[in-house]
Amino acid sequence: MTDYGADLLWVLILASLGLSALAVFFSISRQRRSHPPAVVHPAGEDVAAEAARKVIREFEKNGQSVDAALVTWSPETLRKILADDLPDAQVIVVSNREPYIHNLRDNGVELLVPASGLVSALEPITRACAGTWIAYGGGTADRLMVDKDDRVQVPPGNPSYTLRRVWLTEEEHQGYYLGFANEGLWPLCHIAFTRPIFRESDWEAYEAVNRKFADTVVAEARNERPIVLVQDYHFALLPRMIRERLPEAIVITFWHIPWPNSEVYSICPWRERILEGLLGSSIIGFHTQFHANNFTESVDRFLESRIERADAAISYGGQTTLVHAYPISIEWPADLLARLPDVDDCRARLRTRFGLKADVKLGVGVERLDYTKGILDRFQALDELFKRYPEWIGKLVFLQIAAPSRGTLPAYKLLHDECHRYAEELNERYGSDGYKPVIMVAEHHTQEQVYEIYRAADICMVTSLHDGMNLVAKEFVAARDDEQGVLMLSTFAGASRELLEALIVNPYDAAMMSEALLQALTMTPDEQRERMRPMRQMVRDNNVYRWAGSMLLDAARLRKRGDVDRATGTGDRQPPSVDNVVSMFERKRLAMS
Numbered sequence: 001m002t003d004y005g006a007d008l009l010w011v012l013i014l015a016s017l018g019l020s021a022l023a024v025f026f027s028i029s030r031q032r033r034s035h036p037p038a039v040v041h042p043a044g045e046d047v048a049a050e051a052a053r054k055v056i057r058e059f060e061k062n063g064q065s066v067d068a069a070l071v072t073w074s075p076e077t078l079r080k081i082l083a084d085d086l087p088d089a090q091v092i093v094v095s096n097r098e099p100y101i102h103n104l105r106d107n108g109v110e111l112l113v114p115a116s117g118l119v120s121a122l123e124p125i126t127r128a129c130a131g132t133w134i135a136y137g138g139g140t141a142d143r144l145m146v147d148k149d150d151r152v153q154v155p156p157g158n159p160s161y162t163l164r165r166v167w168l169t170e171e172e173h174q175g176y177y178l179g180f181a182n183e184g185l186w187p188l189c190h191i192a193f194t195r196p197i198f199r200e201s202d203w204e205a206y207e208a209v210n211r212k213f214a215d216t217v218v219a220e221a222r223n224e225r226p227i228v229l230v231q232d233y234h235f236a237l238l239p240r241m242i243r244e245r246l247p248e249a250i251v252i253t254f255w256h257i258p259w260p261n262s263e264v265y266s267i268c269p270w271r272e273r274i275l276e277g278l279l280g281s282s283i284i285g286f287h288t289q290f291h292a293n294n295f296t297e298s299v300d301r302f303l304e305s306r307i308e309r310a311d312a313a314i315s316y317g318g319q320t321t322l323v324h325a326y327p328i329s330i331e332w333p334a335d336l337l338a339r340l341p342d343v344d345d346c347r348a349r350l351r352t353r354f355g356l357k358a359d360v361k362l363g364v365g366v367e368r369l370d371y372t373k374g375i376l377d378r379f380q381a382l383d384e385l386f387k388r389y390p391e392w393i394g395k396l397v398f399l400q401i402a403a404p405s406r407g408t409l410p411a412y413k414l415l416h417d418e419c420h421r422y423a424e425e426l427n428e429r430y431g432s433d434g435y436k437p438v439i440m441v442a443e444h445h446t447q448e449q450v451y452e453i454y455r456a457a458d459i460c461m462v463t464s465l466h467d468g469m470n471l472v473a474k475e476f477v478a479a480r481d482d483e484q485g486v487l488m489l490s491t492f493a494g495a496s497r498e499l500l501e502a503l504i505v506n507p508y509d510a511a512m513m514s515e516a517l518l519q520a521l522t523m524t525p526d527e528q529r530e531r532m533r534p535m536r537q538m539v540r541d542n543n544v545y546r547w548a549g550s551m552l553l554d555a556a557r558l559r560k561r562g563d564v565d566r567a568t569g570t571g572d573r574q575p576p577s578v579d580n581v582v583s584m585f586e587r588k589r590l591a592m593s
């Protein structure tokens, strides 16, 4: 054969391989877009479909590559990253909410783990890194439990890191936390149609408290180069304050809530100051690429900066910040699952606790009592279901666990009253002797109690009007090692980008939600398994260690780059020239070696 002939043959072979790959890709994409079939496939097909879904997800996932799924992410992986790539780095976490709250009770001091997605995600990470966690000491017995430097070793009974408590005055807490953070930024960032309130005095308190935390970070830093993980909308000004005092620190800021589009954002009177503060970070993380893009658009609109979209980097005031999506997750395997009884026992215990008949289906909702969670909207869906399908009256009970939250704010008081009123109304309308369709428990529950509820439920409703991620959805999936239970998930929660096999709903559409409820109520065990299995795989592969590990690896890369710049005197004039996502090959090598 001539050289030309051989070349042509190769071209044809490669083209046909390419076309076959494309055909497989498109056929998988088509399968994925339609709902998973209600029937179980033979085992081989089942495994292949799962593998394909995983590959597609990896392609779709916020710039992360296929290989990442091959890494098993664990506390050990994190420790390895720290030891190999960030030797001697001290990890400091900063958040408003502390992971352990000590409260005075009649019979002594009670320990409370707050209902917070942030806490459940960061706690295992801080344990793994043996770091220092700086947070507001809000418990009534918090001062009794600390040493002379305001530190306490946690978790109690098995200490592995230091909790450093920061004290706030009543006025500071009112202005910074209740005022600016929760009446201003919270409604601003969640498009839930609650009007944000901005007061100058709240802003002043917010700034002062951010400075107080900056002082504490500097005091806790053992050297000039800590890795500081700043959490959430309570600390928009803190990254720049840390940068000014510890220029060599790596500051990774994670914004746990959505970031609105620039038009909505523009109503904040201190919009430029907030952006400037955040751009003191080395990295800013969001749950979804969509929120990362919104942030970049806001910077583009309100600050003189250079935006390198291809690198997802923003240069402002001589410093570069990477803006990435890192979808947060939960601990996997969840430690507490080992301590829980099996699913049948959990069902039996819960049914006894609430006096439910054996043939009654149980739907659950678990969250803080917050207007972003769509609690009233799911009650409306129940109402609609009973109107359309009265045969379900008497056969479905909905248990709403609503942890008290921010209860002194008018918007939360109003929601509390409305939820109770609507629950009572439904019970009057559809209830009868011994049957109440809605049980509302507005009390704090421990993680173990919450997992018991997940395991006992037939349906879990997550109907947020807007949510950064929503870890309840992931926890429900993690709790169901029996591969049963149906997850209804709002399309406006970040989790809906990952948990594709959930019944995805629009919480504003009560009719649609009632039909989804019917679908959930009548779903066969086979279909439940068919949906639950890939969701469990997704949460397992993308656990919270991967979330933190990805950020730490990116931080390590920045540190190396900064060290080279300092050594060569080039400074921070250019955005990092590297691709933003750390090479997955490198991640795999680290995890496996």
Ligand code: F6P
Residues within 6 Å of the ligand: 096, 097, 115, 116, 117, 118, 119, 232, 256, 257, 368, 405, 406
């Ligand atoms: O997960 C989102 C979040 O806003 C966290 O930032 C916060 O810790 C949690 O909800 C609970 O809110 P709070 O700390 O105000 O009780």
